[in-house]
Amino acid sequence: MISLECDNLFSTWREQARWLLSHQVDPCRVSWGAEQVADLFATDEQLATQNGPFQARIPKALLALLESAACYRGEQRWSLLYEVLWRVSHGDRTAMLAGDKLGSELQRRIKQVQREAHHLHAFVRFIALPATEGSELPEYVAWHEPAHDILHSASQHFVGRMGQHRWMIATPLDGVYYDGEQLLHQRRCPLEWQQLAQNVDDPHSAMWLTYYSHTFNPARLNPKVMEGHLPSRFWKNLPEGKLIPGLISEARTGKQRDGQAKMIAAKPGKRISGGHC
Structure with a gap:
């Protein structure tokens, strides 16, 4: 068994999956995040560090689906994606479709992620902080607890709606801060952001x-x-x-x-x- 850790980053998982595919490693031989590993590849097998000879042709549509489904928090989060990738890379594109058992679970996860993004847009309540001249604190803060990793992508929704105001959304895991020009994402939400968002009083x-x-x-x-x-x-x-x-x-x-x-x-x-x- 090959145990991998991608730190819940799609970009890292994608590189790992590319390596696995190139060496024709079957999905049943791979697990992600099942245990703590000291390095990237924890196995008693002798594995080459370079990519293998197999070159898969992957449709762009599949990569978009996988990236969306990667935001889903749940069991077999990354293993399911590799199983879909494996089947499509070997000519079975039904793994992308809702009519297939595996494809149905993939599509269900994508819908859950999309629904959670909608919840962010609908249920975030920004609270205005007292104006302080010269302060670089955000003008508006909000606390939210999403079920999936949608904050970074879904918070783009507010960039065009809040003008050039500075705002911040903190969650138990990550946080975003818009400084009036660019949206900054912290994968580990700073404690001071969390405290600010949870302890602010709304005068209205x-x-x-x-x-x-x-x-x-x-x-x-x-x-x-x-x-x-x-x-x-x-x-x-x-x-x-x-x-x-x-x-x-x-x-x-x-x-x-x-x-x-x-x-x-x-x-x-x-x-x-x-x-x-």
């Missing part, structure tokens, strides 16, 4: 919570659909997250009949009976 939070609670419509609540669009794992990092369980509870205990949030229904005024259009 009370206003936002008031708006959110007043616009909540229990008559239209479907918890399963809501969970599909707004997974509960994000609630703890959203300002409105602490309101959601209570609002759901109110809806389930009768407020769906009123079609109003509790505090709105309690306000004085004439009740308008429902009719048919």
